[in-house]
Amino acid sequence: MDDDCVPIMTYETLAVPSTPSTLDAWVKHLDAVNLPIPLHSHTLVCQALNDSRRSLREIAEVMQDSPALALSLIREANYHAHGSLSEPSESLEVAINRLGLQRTQALLERLPALPAEEMPLAFRQIQLISQHAAQQASGLFGNRLARLWHEIYWGSLLFLSPLWAMALTHPQQLDEWERRVFHQGECASKVEQRLFGVRLFEICRALAVLWRLPEWVLQGYAVITEEQRTLVSVLHIARDSQNPLRQQQRLDANPALRRWLGQPAHTVLLANGLALSAQQAWDSPHNLRWQYLTSLYLQMPLDELQQQVHQNAASSGRYHALPDLWHPAQSLLWPWDMRRTNQGLLQPAAPPSAEALALWRKHCGKLLAEPSVFSNSMHLTTCACDALMACGMRRVMLLMADKTSSTLRVHQISGLPKEVFDLSLPINQSTALQRLMEHPAQVRLTPENNKVISAVLPDSLRSLFPGEHLLLRSLSNHGRTVMLIVADQGGGPFSQTSVQAFGKTAQCIEKALNSFTARGR
Template identity: 35%
Template sequence: MSNHQATDARSILTEDIGSLAKTLSRDLLPVSASQRSQLLSMLANEQLSLAEFSARLHESPAAALQLCRAAGDIARKRDIDVLTLEQACNLLGTQRIRQAIEALPVTEDAQLPAACRQMLLISQHALFQSQGLFAQRMARVWPELALASLLFLAPCWLLARRHPAIFDHWDSHNLLPRIDDGSGPGHDGQWLLQLSRQLAEEWWLSPWITRGLKTLAEHRRQMVRALRIAHDSAHPRQQQLALDNDRQLYRWLVQPANAPLIANGIALGALHTWQGHQTLRWQKLAALYLGSALEDICSLNHQQAVSLCQRRYPEGSSDLWLPAAALPWPDGGRLPQQQPQATRSPDTPAPGKTGKPATPAADLDVQCWRNACQQLLNSPQGFHNLQALLGCATEALHQGLGLPAHWIALYNAGKEQLLVVAAHGQPAGSRVIGQSFACSRNTQWYRWLSENPVALIESASRPELGALLPGPLKLLLGEHRHCLLPLWKDQQLIGMIACDQQSLDPRQRQQRLTPLRKTAECLQKALIAFRR
């Protein structure tokens, strides 16, 4: 984020919450002309009931929010809650629904700030996560759950539209407050929670939303207690015993209102990384909440991320960051990766061009390196998922060989491209994971890789390799010295390791060359065995 944007974000965070809430309450989120036309056409269809119409409203978050706000004005006077979109539609009736939709401003998607569109995508992702996790097990209250999951972050949509600069600020610090300790949210998190609660109450949104926001602001100790139990996901019996011994915590945990909170936590965590501590904490909390294995929860999360991507954003149609793009999939099944325009400003340096001195290399830890490589060779099928296997390889490179920055890419045969699926030590905000570049088998670049088991990219060789390297790869490498190690199976490329050697002196590079080759061999064999 540029200095100007950072200043804008800080100035917004010092605004009076009451006056800002009044300003945002007067705002309406626009829809595209085609979307509004489609909604009005469905409403005019006499064969379509209000229940069916309301079910399809989940496809349009802006219209769903508008109708809930309009229904909230009626519900407030009657002192009742609006829990589902069908209830909101029944309160309004066909005529007022049409008036509310026609009142929405019309703007094409491309005209909306990318930050606002990214926020809308996060909320849609949360809805999909909620559907995968809770729809079957909590079928009786699914309509309530769906609405709360979709609109949980609704106040942030309008804030991101009016003040796009603040999104980069949130994105670099995580939108929701941290939940790993009982110290409470910092100033930014407290400010955001207070603003969101005030708007949710003013709009008379579902009480499930206000309860979730209240949990983050005031009931963090209960959440931390639940997280401590959830952390021990490998011992479900001990978890159940701990909950049985704390009935107050158990009664709080199983409240339905915690479900949309969990779904949004997972969606927000996935915006940064699937392997981060925050995402894993939300997944463990979901596993405890549902009494499921953590592996099953992670699998569902990945499936729902892919489902969102396939249904909402066909290949090449979105400039937003799609969490599914960071997931590795079997050959021919990986999803397109798009540059996250909403989270990188023009002033943000590209990977490899940070302008800062490279992180110095750490000392070798031979025992750590041997243990990690031995684990890759002896039990590749023992990893719960591919990311766990890649994490072991990353540990060998970082902890064992002391390499400060590196990334691992896997080959997608269907698209003939390499996709970065694991990385360590990359510049903040660089979004290396998910980057892809073409690697067709009939290109000179592919043949060059096959002839170089360890390919060194140095200043001296960069000019002659300029025409050889794919453009996106050049951006990833920047001007730094790199070592590329392709991974093969039956003379077919399956992946590649790239290590930044900028901070290594000649002695350190030579010292690490042999164990680096061995690490690549171990990962290569582990990937082949894991895919069988």
């Protein structure tokens, strides 16, 4: 097949404006979608098919870089095998062998080929997630279950493939689902009913059945849609990661649950759970759940698993990341709690929960008590630090000025290494500290002013709070500036609720300082 036969199409020819609202309508609609493949991949595959020296395995390896092409070929092979005694094709090499080179070329001619930049961003993003999942699956399970490598890799790559078609035709709905469910924590069933008229993974499961995707893909959807109670039971055990002996005892006490957990098919679901939830953040509740489950499945300590998962993500990032797409490996360069928005930018940290705010109010009430309830300054600053953490801060440092107001020494910390207690900062060596200690003031670092303000802060202080977002607040006691508070939410953008609570907490601490020292007068 010559290069000039490449069917160049624009996305407008693919778009379908109507939105289905029933399961049958969604399946019919998405099954009819022809997924585009990158023009560059199309050219390379054409060359491989026309090269008589290439084996089927070599041709399959060239095609692997285009997930949409792999899916289309496997679907086509399974469609022709439907009704026969043959099992569904569970790898690309098997699909090509069943179709033969002539029908493979004919399918390639029918598929739209587009420059990558002309494909919808959501479509390319969801395929990137699938590639990341396949990398996680290979890295975590490929060596342990070497004989099942094909099932693990292809099942993991194709697990989210029903969403590829949805991302192509209805990217706005899929983006809104991600924003509301992952980033805003709304109830998934309610969001999906409103956006799709049916549960999202019911659509995926129905398409997986129709397309005769690998059996492990179907088993993964069965867990999500039918076996949630079992999954929750396993998660309860998995969360007890600090006590592996007790975990094993609980599994031994329930042989059915232990057998369920040990199924090799779960590798596909675990890899996709890790990859999809990492799109939000590495320390999000969603991602931590999948880390706990994978840790229990592999009988691996959680910290070792996290290290392996991050290495796999970095490998995936090197192979698959593109400038206009978000890959979770990027956030490994920053604190884990940095979040991604739908535009690939970092969004503010989540606001504190109702329980955290209730605890924050309790600490603030103690700080405002008259007369002071604190027996010494350490007692007071411990309460102050607890209040700041309860309002959403992730790293906190309280420094006190010495009697001559020439040096600041660390008095209390949270979220920082204990060695920080040895830190002392000469005030006259930093213009920022001088201004903060002249009179009470608050400074908020942002990406816009970070470079200027960081240049006048002590390096020893700034290095403890990496990131472009930081709060500094100095407090007075009977007219003398005596304390400096430094806090952040992991270096990423602040939650506005936490910023407001930080300011109120500082006022409470200042009143507590004045009340505490007045008591002895």
